[in-house]
Amino acid sequence: MKSLKELGERKIIEIILKHLEAMPNMPIPFGDDASAIDIGYGELAVIKTDMLVGKTDVPRGMSLWQAARKSVVMNISDLAAKGVQPVAILVSLGLPGNYTEKDVEQISKGANAGAREYNAYVLGGDTNEATDLTISCSAFGTIKKHLFMKRSGAKPGDIVAVTGYFGKTAAGLKILLEEMPTPARIRKTLVDSVLMPHARLKEGLTLAKAKAVTASIDSSDGLAWSLHEIAKASSTGFYIDNLPTAKEVQEFAEINNLNSAELTLYGGEEYELVITVAPESWEKAKIAVEDGGNRLIKIGKVTKEKSIILRTDRKVFQIEPRGWEHFKTN
Amino acid sequence: MKSLKELGERKIIEIILKHLEAMPNMPIPFGDDASAIDIGYGELAVIKTDMLVGKTDVPRGMSLWQAARKSVVMNISDLAAKGVQPVAILVSLGLPGNYTEKDVEQISKGANAGAREYNAYVLGGDTNEATDLTISCSAFGTIKKHLFMKRSGAKPGDIVAVTGYFGKTAAGLKILLEEMPTPARIRKTLVDSVLMPHARLKEGLTLAKAKAVTASIDSSDGLAWSLHEIAKASSTGFYIDNLPTAKEVQEFAEINNLNSAELTLYGGEEYELVITVAPESWEKAKIAVEDGGNRLIKIGKVTKEKSIILRTDRKVFQIEPRGWEHFKTN
Numbered sequence A, B: 001m002k003s004l005k006e007l008g009e010r011k012i013i014e015i016i017l018k019h020l021e022a023m024p025n026m027p028i029p030f031g032d033d034a035s036a037i038d039i040g041y042g043e044l045a046v047i048k049t050d051m052l053v054g055k056t057d058v059p060r061g062m063s064l065w066q067a068a069r070k071s072v073v074m075n076i077s078d079l080a081a082k083g084v085q086p087v088a089i090l091v092s093l094g095l096p097g098n099y100t101e102k103d104v105e106q107i108s109k110g111a112n113a114g115a116r117e118y119n120a121y122v123l124g125g126d127t128n129e130a131t132d133l134t135i136s137c138s139a140f141g142t143i144k145k146h147l148f149m150k151r152s153g154a155k156p157g158d159i160v161a162v163t164g165y166f167g168k169t170a171a172g173l174k175i176l177l178e179e180m181p182t183p184a185r186i187r188k189t190l191v192d193s194v195l196m197p198h199a200r201l202k203e204g205l206t207l208a209k210a211k212a213v214t215a216s217i218d219s220s221d222g223l224a225w226s227l228h229e230i231a232k233a234s235s236t237g238f239y240i241d242n243l244p245t246a247k248e249v250q251e252f253a254e255i256n257n258l259n260s261a262e263l264t265l266y267g268g269e270e271y272e273l274v275i276t277v278a279p280e281s282w283e284k285a286k287i288a289v290e291d292g293g294n295r296l297i298k299i300g301k302v303t304k305e306k307s308i309i310l311r312t313d314r315k316v317f318q319i320e321p322r323g324w325e326h327f328k329t330n
Helices: A009-018 A064-082 A101-117 A168-178 A186-197 A200-208 A223-234 A247-256 A261-265 A279-292 B008-020 B062-080 B099-118 B167-176 B184-195 B199-209 B222-232 B245-255 B261-267 B281-291
Strands: A035-038 A041-051 A088-095 A121-129 A133-144 A159-162 A213-219 A235-240 A272-275 A297-303 A308-311 A316-318 B035-038 B043-053 B088-095 B119-129 B136-145 B159-162 B215-218 B237-240 B273-277 B296-305 B308-311 B315-319
Touching: A009 B099, A009 B119, A035 B088, A035 B119, A041 A064, A041 B043, A041 B088, A041 B136, A064 A088, A064 A133, A064 A213, A088 A101, A088 B035, A088 B043, A088 B136, A101 A121, A101 A133, A101 B008, A121 A297, A121 B008, A121 B035, A133 B043, A133 B088, A133 B159, A159 A223, A159 A247, A159 A279, A168 A186, A168 A247, A168 A261, A186 A247, A200 A272, A200 A279, A213 A223, A213 A235, A223 A235, A223 A261, A223 A272, A223 A308, A247 A261, A272 A279, A272 B315, B008 B308, B062 B088, B062 B099, B062 B199, B062 B215, B062 B245, B062 B296, B088 B099, B099 B119, B159 B222, B159 B281, B167 B184, B167 B245, B167 B261, B184 B245, B199 B273, B199 B281, B215 B222, B222 B237, B222 B261, B222 B273, B245 B261, B261 B273, B273 B281
Parallel strands: A088 A121, A235 A308, B088 B119, B237 B308
Antiparallel strands: A035 A041, A041 A133, A088 A133, A159 A272, A159 A297, A213 A272, A235 A297, A308 A316, B035 B043, B043 B136, B088 B136, B159 B273, B159 B296, B215 B273, B237 B296, B308 B315
């Protein structure tokens, strides 16, 4: 029988879902960024849990404060992608017995900082002894039912857009783990994208309020994977003709003789929003994001054909369904 | 600087709470069985997270199915103690890479079973690679604000009561871990209390609905610790004159020359409710629990003096504030 190392995370999730009884009239199907419960009054309670494990999720150079903050931010990012203001965070800790009081202090402060940056509060949690640092957070918020942004509403002809440039975490990880040479002027941006991620909460909230999008996902598993997830949930494909590579990533790739498209598409732990917008709603979406001080980058179109195509200056090829995957990628 | 092993779980929690900013107008203070958020309409959203770690929480003899079921049930028990029907469960998994498809199947089925027994559903989760089995669950439900049963309302003169007899898990663990001799006729009851715990959800729901209690807690950290928690939160003490020792525990203690009061008071991972009831509400509370097919056992009285006293046939002594504690107890 295959071990989990051989199966990989996606297959494991498939196995799990096969054995879960689905709640009748579930407002959001399994597999979206977050789960939702109809609480009446036209509102959904939205909950999300995501675990950070020391060995696989905390690269060299990341402090305990940063790890704890990140464990909160990655949950907030999922709520952001659904248009939901996070209100409460729970933090379950598994801590090695040789950690000190100072370590616990750093973890507590980091979790608190992650929540407060987004106007949420840590309300409770649990503490356990473990062999490796484990931080499992849950985030909670509510939203008017008709404002929730699912993965599944993309329509052929819609514009696909993102809230920022990609590839920085893939480059940042290579700097942290492989010590790839990098000019000082871009090093900090790249490394900070890994150590101090930010959730696009403002953008998610204003986009939901404007009712401007047809589908939305956070890009925590990488841009390619996010496009594949929307495509699968919406039964569509994509034609991407403006790959959103960060300029620092372009430079980093040239210096280190790497493929910048690869870094842009197949990284992960990036917390941009990937959204689809009906052409007639584009202005509304653009203004919603600009009101929050950011800008929306058009990267292509939703297609009826289910393949996901990238056209660059030089060639046209398929974007593969791969990205960060536990069990397989380490 | 002290390591966590030297500090112990209670002290660690103190350190954590010192560094968390408290939500203004938090409906339930830090440290109750579950956290709550005012969602308007006179209702609270109630959330709870609790993590199970293989090394410390899964004794020899417990299957993966049972471990996953237990990880859900222990969260449901906390909602039960607050009078809250659990609706949704999230399950964050840390799984060793050498686990098989079959193992994942057992874990999924166990988590699903734990939720469905209490009319809740697993709505989502997260999967990670970890060195040791880690199951971090979160439970969610809503309740009318005035029905929520806190830890903090005990008043001198109130009756203190429990929903079942104690000591079975302490004895069961000794059977599983130390192979203490036990007659077959009581072995199963004692071992099952560890492997197949049950949450007192029916009792919690009917007690809350009847508005019959002044304070309520689940006894997952042991009877002694639960009494100390209510006492601390309510600024009271207790006079216990009817120690609720299970008859199987009495017999097990006699055979193995153990102190049955010790097993009754200082065990843990028991999921009874410990409640306080104003004398004039006693009939109401009794009927509420009997309607659910169980019975309420009076064990003593709430006192103004803050000590927690046990009177047995032979002597009077103080019940100490100890019980199951991570980091210190293993």
